[in-house]
C-alpha cells in the first residue's frame with residue numbers, strides 16, 4: 001500500500017478537571033490509508049469524538065505524534081490547521097451543523113469561500129456536489145425547509161466540495177430514523193467506491209458493518225482494530 | 238486579507254443582521270442617536286460661527302479705531318483710565334497727517350441713553366457723534382433712508398440715523414423715516430436706519446444711534462469725553478502699514494517719548510475676534526466633550542451587543558472554524574458586522590438630521606427672521622465624515638468582541654448549543 005494519509009503514534013489526550021486528570025485517549029496509534037473506510041466504535045465516553053476532533057485538526061493531542069500526509073501536525077500553527085481543515089478534511093456531524101439562515105447552496109459553498117475561490121467557481125462547484133447527493137432541486141432551501149436526511153446530504157455535499165483527502169463523520173446517522181440512516185450509509189458507500197477515504201464514528205453495529213475496517217475504543221484505549229471481511233454491500237449507482 | 242473575503246463578510250453580515258432585526262436596530266439606534274447628536278451640535282455651532290462671522294464682518298475688517306480705551310481689555314485697567322483724553326485738536330492733527338488712510342472719522346459716544354418715540358422707548362443706547370464719511374464704511378451701511386450729509390455735518394441739524402435694534406424697538410411696524418424721536422430733552426429727525434449688524438448674542442451692536450458730531454457736541458457736550466478716531470484703510474492688505482503709521486502719528490501728536498508705551502490703543506475687529514476666541518473655544522470644547530461622551534457611550538453599547546452576538550453565535554463560529562475559517566476571517570466578519578451596523582446608523586442619522594434641520598431652520602427663521610442666513614441642509618462632506626467616523630467607531634467597538642470570537646476554541650464552540 002502507499003503512504004498513509006493519517007498516522008498517529010502514542011497519542012494521548014488529558015483533560016485536567018481540578019486536581020483530577022481525565023484521560024480521553026491513552027497511547028493511541030493508528031494509520032489510515034487512502035480509500036480506506038474505517039468505523040470507530042465504542043461505548044459512550046470512550047473517546048471516539050475526541051479522536052475524531054484530533055484527526056480533524058480541530059484539537060491537538062496532549063502528547064504523541066500526528067503526521068498528516070507526512071507533515072507533523074504538532075508543528076503547525078492555527079492558520080496551517082485551518083488550511084488543512086479547509087482543504088483536506090470534510091466534516092459530517094451528528095447534528096448536521098448547517099448555518100440555519102443560509103440556503104443549501106450557501107452552506108455548501110462556505111468552505112470554498114474560506115479557500116478564496118471565485119464566486120462563479122464556487123457556485124458551479126456547489127451545484128455540482130449538491131446534485132451528486134441528489135439535492136439539485138433543493139439548492140435554495142434553508143435547513144429548516146429540509147428533512148433530516150436532506151440536511152445531512154447538504155452537510156455531506158459541504159464536506160465534499162473541496163475534494164478533501166478524508167471525510168470524518170461523527171455519528172452521521174445518530175439523529176436520523178433507520179430508513180433515512182440507510183440512505184445516508186448508501187451515500188457513504190458510493191463515496192467510498194468513488195475513491196474517497198472515510199472515517200465513521202458510530203456505536204451501532206449495523207452502521208459499523210458498512211465499513212471495511214472496524215476500530216474499537218474503550219476508556220480511551222484501542223481495544224481492537226480489525227478488517228471487516230463482509231461489509232454491507234449496496235449496488236453502486 | 239483578500240477583498241473577496243471582506244465582500245463575503247459584508248454578505249454574511251447582512252444575513253446575520255437581517256436575522257436579528259431587533260438587536261440590529263437597537264444597536265443602530267445607539268449610533269443614530271450618537272451621530273445625530275454630533276451632527277446637530279455641529280450644525281448649531283456652525284450657525285453660531287456664521288452669526289459671529291457676520292457680526293465681525295459688519296464691524297469691518299478694513300477699519301481700526303484709535304481710542305483711549307482698549308477693546309481687548311488686556312492691559313491694566315488703571316493705566317488705561319489714567320490716559321489723557323483724545324482731544325478734538327489731536328483728531329484734527331491726526332487727520333491732516335494721515336494721508337495713507339482712506340477715511341479718518343472722528344467719533345464721540347455717550348453710553349446708556351434712552352431714546353423715545355411717543356409712548357415707546359428703549360434704554361441702554363449708545364449715541365454716537367460722527368461725520369458723514371462714517372456712512373461710507375461697512376459699519377455705516379444703510380438699510381433704509383440715508384446717512385447724514387456733509388451739509389448736515391456743518392449745520393447743527395438734529396438728524397439721527399438709528400441702529401437696526403433701536404428702529405426695531407421704537408417702530409416695530411417699520412417706517413421710522415421722518416419720525417421725530419427724543420433723546421433726553423432733545424428731538425431728532427430720523428433720516429436713516431442702519432443694516433442689521435449683530436446676530437444672536439451680539440445683538441447689542443445694533444443698539445446705537447448716530448448724529449452729526451457738531452449736533453452731538455451742542456446737545457451733549459464734549460467736556461470729559463475722549464474722541465475716538467475711526468480709520469478706514471484702502472484695503473485689508475493695507476491694515477498693517479496703516480496701523481504702524483497711525484501709531485507713529487499719534488505718538489508724535491500726543492508727545493509720547495521713545496521710552497514710554499503708547500498712551501492710546503488701536504482697536505480692530507481682529508482684536509475683538511481674539512477676545513471672542515475664548516468663548517468660541519469654550520463652546521467648542523463643550524461640544525467636543527459631549528461628542529466624545531456620546532461616542533464612548535455608543536462604543537460601550539455596541540461593544541456589549543457585539544459580545545452578546547458573539548456568545549449567541551458560538552456554534553456558528555465553531556462550524557466556520559471546522560470548515561477552515563482562519564482567526565482573521567472570523568475577526569474580519571465581526572468587525573465588518575459592527576462597522577456595517579454603525580454605518581447604517583450613520584446614514585439613518587444623517588437622513589434624520591437633514592429632515593430635522595430642514596424643519597428646524599423653518600421654525601427658527603419664523604421666530605428670528607434675521608437668522609435666515611443659517612443653513613437648512615447638512616453639507617454633503619459631513620455625510621462622508623460621518624460614514625468614515627461610524628465605520629471607525631464600529632471597528633473600535635467591535636474589536637474586543639471580534640477578538641474573543643476569533644480566539645474561540647473550535648471543539649468547545651461546536652459543542653455549544
Ligand SMILES: Nc1ncnc2c1ncn2[C@@H]1O[C@H](COP(=O)(O)OP(=O)(O)OP(=O)(O)O)[C@@H](O)[C@H]1O
Pocket residue numbers: 015016017022023024042043044045046047048049050051203
Ligand atoms: N472538554 C472536556 N473537558 C473534560 N473532559 C472531557 C472534555 N471533552 C471530553 N471529555 C471527556 O473525555 C472522554 C471522552 O469523550 P468523547 O466525547 O470523546 O466520548 P465519545 O466516545 O465521543 O462519547 P459519545 O458516544 O457519548 O459521543 C469523556 O469521559 C469525557 O467526559
Ligand SMILES: [Mg+2]
Pocket residue numbers: 048049050
Ligand atoms: Mg461523541
